[in-house]
Amino acid sequence: MATPTPQAAPPGGLRERKKQRTRDALIRAALELFTEQGYEATTIDEIAEAVNVSQRTYFRYFANKEEVAFAVQEMVEARFLQELRERPADEAPLTALRSAVMTAWDEIGSAIESMVPVELHMRAYRMIESTPALVAAHLRRSSDLEEQIAQLIAGREGLDVDADPRPRVVVAAFCGVMRVAGKVWGEGQECSVASIRRLTQSYLDHIGPAIADTWRDR
Amino acid sequence: MATPTPQAAPPGGLRERKKQRTRDALIRAALELFTEQGYEATTIDEIAEAVNVSQRTYFRYFANKEEVAFAVQEMVEARFLQELRERPADEAPLTALRSAVMTAWDEIGSAIESMVPVELHMRAYRMIESTPALVAAHLRRSSDLEEQIAQLIAGREGLDVDADPRPRVVVAAFCGVMRVAGKVWGEGQECSVASIRRLTQSYLDHIGPAIADTWRDR
DNA sequence: TTGTCAACTGTCAGCCACTGACATTAGCCT
DNA sequence: AGGCTAATGTCAGTGGCTGACAGTTGACAA
Numbered sequence: 323m324a325t326p327t328p329q330a331a332p333p334g335g336l337r338e339r340k341k342q343r344t345r346d347a348l349i350r351a352a353l354e355l356f357t358e359q360g361y362e363a364t365t366i367d368e369i370a371e372a373v374n375v376s377q378r379t380y381f382r383y384f385a386n387k388e389e390v391a392f393a394v395q396e397m398v399e400a401r402f403l404q405e406l407r408e409r410p411a412d413e414a415p416l417t418a419l420r421s422a423v424m425t426a427w428d429e430i431g432s433a434i435e436s437m438v439p440v441e442l443h444m445r446a447y448r449m450i451e452s453t454p455a456l457v458a459a460h461l462r463r464s465s466d467l468e469e470q471i472a473q474l475i476a477g478r479e480g481l482d483v484d485a486d487p488r489p490r491v492v493v494a495a496f497c498g499v500m501r502v503a504g505k506v507w508g509e510g511q512e513c514s515v516a517s518i519r520r521l522t523q524s525y526l527d528h529i530g531p532a533i534a535d536t537w538r539d540r
Numbered sequence: 541m542a543t544p545t546p547q548a549a550p551p552g553g554l555r556e557r558k559k560q561r562t563r564d565a566l567i568r569a570a571l572e573l574f575t576e577q578g579y580e581a582t583t584i585d586e587i588a589e590a591v592n593v594s595q596r597t598y599f600r601y602f603a604n605k606e607e608v609a610f611a612v613q614e615m616v617e618a619r620f621l622q623e624l625r626e627r628p629a630d631e632a633p634l635t636a637l638r639s640a641v642m643t644a645w646d647e648i649g650s651a652i653e654s655m656v657p658v659e660l661h662m663r664a665y666r667m668i669e670s671t672p673a674l675v676a677a678h679l680r681r682s683s684d685l686e687e688q689i690a691q692l693i694a695g696r697e698g699l700d701v702d703a704d705p706r707p708r709v710v711v712a713a714f715c716g717v718m719r720v721a722g723k724v725w726g727e728g729q730e731c732s733v734a735s736i737r738r739l740t741q742s743y744l745d746h747i748g749p750a751i752a753d754t755w756r757d758r
Numbered sequence: 759t760t761g762t763c764a765a766c767t768g769t770c771a772g773c774c775a776c777t778g779a780c781a782t783t784a785g786c787c788t
Numbered sequence: 789a790g791g792c793t794a795a796t797g798t799c800a801g802t803g804g805c806t807g808a809c810a811g812t813t814g815a816c817a818a
Binding site: 759760761762763764765766767768769770771772773774775776777778779780781782783784785786787788 | 789790791792793794795796797798799800801802803804805806807808809810811812813814815816817818
Binding site for chain 2: 454457458459461462465
């Protein structure tokens with residue numbers, strides 16, 4: 323799986339490409355089936371069969387049934403974290419967070435599209451929000467991500483998350499806003515990546531004034 | 541017209557009492573097994589066998605494996621909501637929330653003890669926090685409860701939760717504090733109900749000053 | 759080219775969570 | 789006492805998930 327394979331990124335050997343294709347096919351088939359007939363009503367056998375692999379193979383790519391539903395989000399989050407790690411150290415926390423998202427969105431669009439159509443991803447997002455079992459998983463994932471971001475921000479500032487509450491607070495506010503942006507996007511019609519980028523920007527623009535010292539001046 | 545119930549309030553019929561006993565026994569056995577050997581490592585067959593009922597009977601009391609782990613919390617939350625509904629309408633939202641918790645704790649102690657030893661409940665709480673599958677369920681439950689409370693508060697104030705953000709904001713702050721109090725309690729040694737009541741009170745006492753205008757005076 | 763190695767996959771057997779159908783038991787009420 | 793019905797047990801089956809083993813196929817060197 324993630325063994326030290328010294329190969330290029332795009333080509334990477336026939337084997338590697340085949341694996342990637344199978345993985346993408348599984349994700350695509352799963353999301354298609356989930357959104358069409360519902361998550362619970364879809365069996366892993368169906369997904370596997372749609373891609374012409376055995377059920378066992380599915381479980382070699384994804385640890386469980388949920389995981390495939392979050393594959394795209396997983397990728398988006400990883401890119402964001404990477405972007406955040408690369409922000410210059412002298413940026414203020416909220417600025418770094420904001421810049422990381424905005425920069426990330428620019429390239430994420432095509433990254434998503436190379437996995438599944440954005441429109442399918444949007445339908446999948448809505449499906450998650452309306453499936454109790456997936457809502458739970460989603461919350462847990464969000465909570466984990468938030469913690470990771472908080473650790474990262476604390477690291478940048480040389481703080482300890484357990485000693486100083488500020489990292490967690492900033493990150494909580496940031497993630498809260500991102501969550502709302504995501505929700506609004508999911509409820510809207512515009513399913514383009516550009517629209518969520520615009521939404522994100524607009525919402526983040528409100529966070530500064532709300533937190534800044536000028537707050538008290540109203 | 542006349543109530544033909546020749547029995548006291550608590551019993552209420554042999555059948556009813558038997559059911560209650562079975563339910564309590566299932567909860568107790570489950571928590572005992574979960575905390576001793578872990579959640580995943582415990583099968584429902586084991587729980588059922590410990591109470592001398594069939595697996596099928598377990599599923600007539602609880603919808604799934606998780607549910608039994610949250611039975612006590614479920615009860616606590618129900619009591620709190622009931623208490624909140626009974627608060628006078630002219631109380632300010634945060635005051636009503638605060639009063640409801642504090643009042644609820646007074647009676648909840650014995651209510652918990654009548655189900656399982658408080659010490660077991662505390663171990664169960666810790667077990668939940670360290671079991672990924674249960675963390676997810678816990679988050680989802682919390683999120684649901686928060687929404688219910690927000691609706692209730694909005695109702696008291698004659699507001700619409702979707703139109704006015706204030707109900708959700710107050711409730712979010714309140715629940716956040718409650719969550720922290722619960723977490724601190726779980727990490728501490730003192731497993732008495734009195735201690736969590738004290739913790740709750742102390743934490744809630746900080747909410748006012750933190751929100752009030754005097755904040756800027758530090 | 760070919761042979762070896764390692765990775766990937768399929769098959770099979772099995773555990774466990776969960777459910778519907780039906781038979782059986784046991785409170786409840788007249 | 790006997791009928792009604794809720795509670796329980798039994799059975800069979802589905803689907804998520806895993807370990808073990810064997811077959812296949814890409815990678816790489818001789």
